[in-house]
Amino acid sequence: MNYLEIKTHNDLDKLKLYLAKNQYDEQENTVRKIIKDIREKKDEALFEYCHKFDNFKANKDNINVSNTEFEQALSQVTLEQKETILYAKEKIENFHRAFLPKSCIIEQNGAILGTRVTSVKKAGLYIPGGKAFYPSTALMTIIPAYVAGVDEIYICTPAQNSYINPLLLYIAKLYNIENVFKVGGAQAIAALAYGTQSIPKVDVIAGPGNIYVAFAKKLVYGDVGIDSVAGPSEVMVVSDNCEKLYAAYDLLSQAEHDANAKVYYVGFNKECINKISDKFFELAKTAKRSEITLKSSQNALFIQTTRELAGQIIDEIAPEHLELQLNDPYSFMNSFKNAGAIFIGEYSCETLGDYVAGPNHTLPTSQTARFSSVLSTETFLKKSSIIHYTHKALQQDAPYAIKFAEYEGLFAHAEALKVRL
Numbered sequence: 001m002n003y004l005e006i007k008t009h010n011d012l013d014k015l016k017l018y019l020a021k022n023q024y025d026e027q028e029n030t031v032r033k034i035i036k037d038i039r040e041k042k043d044e045a046l047f048e049y050c051h052k053f054d055n056f057k058a059n060k061d062n063i064n065v066s067n068t069e070f071e072q073a074l075s076q077v078t079l080e081q082k083e084t085i086l087y088a089k090e091k092i093e094n095f096h097r098a099f100l101p102k103s104c105i106i107e108q109n110g111a112i113l114g115t116r117v118t119s120v121k122k123a124g125l126y127i128p129g130g131k132a133f134y135p136s137t138a139l140m141t142i143i144p145a146y147v148a149g150v151d152e153i154y155i156c157t158p159a160q161n162s163y164i165n166p167l168l169l170y171i172a173k174l175y176n177i178e179n180v181f182k183v184g185g186a187q188a189i190a191a192l193a194y195g196t197q198s199i200p201k202v203d204v205i206a207g208p209g210n211i212y213v214a215f216a217k218k219l220v221y222g223d224v225g226i227d228s229v230a231g232p233s234e235v236m237v238v239s240d241n242c243e244k245l246y247a248a249y250d251l252l253s254q255a256e257h258d259a260n261a262k263v264y265y266v267g268f269n270k271e272c273i274n275k276i277s278d279k280f281f282e283l284a285k286t287a288k289r290s291e292i293t294l295k296s297s298q299n300a301l302f303i304q305t306t307r308e309l310a311g312q313i314i315d316e317i318a319p320e321h322l323e324l325q326l327n328d329p330y331s332f333m334n335s336f337k338n339a340g341a342i343f344i345g346e347y348s349c350e351t352l353g354d355y356v357a358g359p360n361h362t363l364p365t366s367q368t369a370r371f372s373s374v375l376s377t378e379t380f381l382k383k384s385s386i387i388h389y390t391h392k393a394l395q396q397d398a399p400y401a402i403k404f405a406e407y408e409g410l411f412a413h414a415e416a417l418k419v420r421l
């Protein structure tokens, strides 16, 4: 078991050292090669990788889910499944609508100044599907793109042996999305970033994935927009009591996603740490997905610290999901800034956020919550400035702008104003 005792400010170095050990050079090299191949050989490389990684013999005619496949899938979806999806859909839509940024203008010294919010034209959504199926991610990626008003939405998801989860296709159909490509991993991200004969180049790629997907998004960023580096799941539970052992269950709920998932428990006394870790490892051994949890549980880190230092530990790790099972969580929240999503109180377990609470479950991982945000409508929006002067407003501001232009030696800038005065 990985265990750190952080009792003084200097002890934080132990944590920094621990976090710096996480290196994935091999996977990064693999991803670089995949991106290069897709850029150079396009569909040819894409089809090869579909075969290699997902055992799907892709070609230009079967890479896109056909109408027949849609119909077959839709006929398999039960009434109960539809009701469950529609329940979550409504809650997620309401949340994303409520936080939709709007264009706005102000008037300053007679000039009209504003921000015009427009959506991107084309979005590529990645819905993972290697070790589990994620229809919930279909809702979590499609809804913000749809609410933002994206013109064209394309989906990529791995199709092992050509199979795609029917619930995912049901959700795509709810939003009239016809372009669902059976492509996963880094090759899907590269195809959406640079375009191939079969897959169009998009403006923004959003959606979570495993380490290959996360690296690929990081590497194509700049040529295309991304939501965040939303890689293998992470959870940190900070608790000041352990009577109910909830923390152990919550750690396991993230450990079952991926062998590379990371779970952290931060406690203030050794008894709690022992109790939670014992239960966690017991659950990891007997879990239904034990072939994954036996590996990911090896990444679990248990930290004993003080309440005063806990905030700094959170800021260092910047966990994707943070659960605060504390007596006074709201005052504790002043002690840190970095976390993808914050779950407050013992009843707000992370599973609710994954499926039905409403906020997005696609979140920054591997310490990127220091500067990245949860996936939202903003991922698919951009802001342009609006600047509109009348002659009177120009007369007021021009003398100052002319002086600035002269300080910078940019005399043509000054002239452009002078001719208008």
Ligand SMILES: NC(=O)c1ccc[n+]([C@@H]2O[C@H](COP(=O)([O-])OP(=O)(O)OC[C@H]3O[C@@H](n4cnc5c(N)ncnc54)[C@H](O)[C@@H]3O)[C@@H](O)[C@H]2O)c1
Residues within 6 Å of the ligand: 030, 053, 054, 127, 128, 129, 130, 131, 132, 137, 158, 183, 184, 185, 186, 187, 208, 209, 210, 211, 212, 213, 229, 230, 231, 232, 233, 257, 258, 261, 320, 361, 362, 363, 364, 365
């Ligand atoms: N951060 C978030 O918001 C969030 C949300 C949900 C899920 N997740 C994460 O999404 C991930 C889903 O992972 P998954 O594996 O089930 O599905 P996935 O779709 O992300 O990955 C499957 C793809 O990985 C590629 N791949 C697999 N092995 C490879 C190899 N050896 N070399 C190159 N490429 C390879 C293949 O192309 C395959 O199609 C998990 O890590 C989970 O924790 C994250």
Ligand SMILES: [Zn+2]
Residues within 6 Å of the ligand: 233, 253, 254, 257, 354
């Ligand atoms: Zn989860």
